[in-house]
Amino acid sequence: MAANPMNQFNVYRIGPEIKLGNVDISFTNASLFMVISTIAILIVLNLGAKKKSLIPDKLQLLAELSYSFVSKMISDTAGTKAKPYFSFIFSLFMFVLFCNMFGMIPYSFTVTSHIIVTFVLAAFIFIGVTIIGFIKHGLGYLKLFVPSGVPMVLLPLIVIIEIISYLSRPISLSVRLFANMMAGHTMMKVFGGFVVSLGIVGGWLPLSFSVALTGLEILVAFLQAYVFAILTCIYLNDALNLHH
Amino acid sequence: MLKKIIIKFLFSFVLITKVQSAENGGMPQLNPEFWISQIVWLVITFGALYIILSKIILPKISDNLESRRSQILENIEIAEKQREESEDKIKEFDKIILNSKLEAKNLFNEARQKILDDIDKKRSELETNLEEEIEIAEKEIQNLNKSSAENIKKIATETSSGLIKQLIGEEINKENISSIVNDLTNNSKENRKNV
Numbered sequence: 045m046a047a048n049p050m051n052q053f054n055v056y057r058i059g060p061e062i063k064l065g066n067v068d069i070s071f072t073n074a075s076l077f078m079v080i081s082t083i084a085i086l087i088v089l090n091l092g093a094k095k096k097s098l099i100p101d102k103l104q105l106l107a108e109l110s111y112s113f114v115s116k117m118i119s120d121t122a123g124t125k126a127k128p129y130f131s132f133i134f135s136l137f138m139f140v141l142f143c144n145m146f147g148m149i150p151y152s153f154t155v156t157s158h159i160i161v162t163f164v165l166a167a168f169i170f171i172g173v174t175i176i177g178f179i180k181h182g183l184g185y186l187k188l189f190v191p192s193g194v195p196m197v198l199l200p201l202i203v204i205i206e207i208i209s210y211l212s213r214p215i216s217l218s219v220r221l222f223a224n225m226m227a228g229h230t231m232m233k234v235f236g237g238f239v240v241s242l243g244i245v246g247g248w249l250p251l252s253f254s255v256a257l258t259g260l261e262i263l264v265a266f267l268q269a270y271v272f273a274i275l276t277c278i279y280l281n282d283a284l285n286l287h288h
Numbered sequence: 289m290l291k292k293i294i295i296k297f298l299f300s301f302v303l304i305t306k307v308q309s310a311e312n313g314g315m316p317q318l319n320p321e322f323w324i325s326q327i328v329w330l331v332i333t334f335g336a337l338y339i340i341l342s343k344i345i346l347p348k349i350s351d352n353l354e355s356r357r358s359q360i361l362e363n364i365e366i367a368e369k370q371r372e373e374s375e376d377k378i379k380e381f382d383k384i385i386l387n388s389k390l391e392a393k394n395l396f397n398e399a400r401q402k403i404l405d406d407i408d409k410k411r412s413e414l415e416t417n418l419e420e421e422i423e424i425a426e427k428e429i430q431n432l433n434k435s436s437a438e439n440i441k442k443i444a445t446e447t448s449s450g451l452i453k454q455l456i457g458e459e460i461n462k463e464n465i466s467s468i469v470n471d472l473t474n475n476s477k478e479n480r481k482n483v
Contacts, residue, residue, distance in 0.1 A: 050314075050315060050316060051316075053315065053316040053317055054316045055316060055319075055321070055322040055325075055326070057322075064328075067324050068321075068322070068324060068325055069324060069325045069328045069329070070322070070325050071325075071329070072322050072325055072326070072329075074322065074325075074326050074329065075325065075326070075329035075333075078329050078330060078333040078334075079329075079333055081333070082333040082334070082336060082337045085337060085341075086337065086340055086341075086345070089341065089345045089349070090344075090345055092349070093345050093348035093349045093352065094348075096351075096352050096355065098356060098359060104352070107345075107349050108349060108352065108353055111346070111349045111350070111353065112353070130346075131338065131341055131342030131346055132338060132342075134341060134346065135334065135337050135338040135341050135342070138337070138341075139333075139334055139337055155330075157317070158317050158326060159317050159318070160317070160323045160326050160327065161326055161327075161330055164326075164327050164330055164331075165330070165334075222317070226315070226317065
């Protein structure tokens with residue numbers, strides 16, 4: 045019988061149990077794939093950055109294209125003021141992208157399919173952006189909740205809606221990534237289970253669907269990393285250039 | 289057959305959901321057992337990634353891009369300079385060609401003038417020579433004319449005296465004969481003129 049499609053999201057300890065005081069910080073399969081993604085990013089980009097030829101080879105082109113891709117994304121959405129945050133957004137984009145892509149390998153683990161991981165990232169971004177906003181504009185940052193050109197009657201309602209939407213940013217940001225990754229991987233597992241349970245006679249339909257789904261999931265893996273990074277840029281833009 | 293497959297298809301889905309709900313209560317994501325561990329490792333890996341990227345790798349890539357851009361700009365500048373130089377050279381070249389054309393024209397004109405002068409000189413020389421020769425020839429003709437008239441008269445006198453001697457057997461005074469010949473020749477000249 046087909047395995048439970050949610051089993052792929054199980055986190056289990058690899059190696060000994062590590063305890064810091066009362067807290068369990070053991071090395072798990074999730075940690076393993078975070079480390080693998082990080083090392084893969086560093087290796088690829090380091091190899092790409094090492095050669096300084098005028099006409100780049102494939103790895104150099106990869107590194108430079110991702111650099112200019114993220115750089116263009118930031119300057120398009122947040123302007124030149126966001127330049128100091130380039131490294132962070134680049135790291136964020138690459139980390140999410142590689143975690144998503146490593147999750148596409150069969151029997152691997154998808155780090156970003158866990159709400160706690162995406163939520164920590166999103167919460168960090170949310171808090172960081174809020175701090176930047178208050179540092180740049182002082183209490184004037186609160187004007188973000190008061191859109192211009194709204195009738196006085198509607199203003200209290202609008203302000204409440206704006207505040208709720210602002211506070212829900214970390215949740216929407218984290219749930220979007222987590223839900224996309226989880227749903228996609230669950231779907232693939234379910235269809236894989238159909239292939240097994242229908243056997244050689246009827247398994248072809250879910251198998252072909254599975255193949256198509258793999259392509260779709262690779263697209264989603266890239267797209268969600270992009271969306272995560274570009275939403276970060278948009279939030280950063282709100283904090284840097286206050287023009288609501 | 290198709291119906292069977294579809295039924296099996298739907299049935300298997302029901303079966304899977306049943307199995308799943310039987311095995312555990314829900315998503316492993318909501319099990320907080322390893323949350324702290326995940327957070328800690330996320331902070332470690334992402335922090336390391338951020339620090340290494342921002343301090344070591346990204347500056348290198350940015351340097352690469354910058355140096356390429358400046359290299360390309362430099363190359364464009366050099367190319368622009370060379371283009372200007374070549375344009376100047378082309379202008380110079382055109383000038384040289386124009387000058388040499390003018391020179392050639394001058395040379396040609398000079399040579400032509402020289403040849404024309406030469407031809408004129410030679411022609412005039414030839415003409416004077418010809419005139420001289422014509423003069424000489426005319427003189428000779430005149431002389432010949434004169435002398436031939438005398439000779440003819442002489443011959444006519446001698447032959448007529450000879451003829452008379454043969455016919456009559458007597459000598460006649462030569463002066464008479466010559467005067468007759470003179471008359472005759474004058475007559476014949478007048479006749480010719482009349483004709």
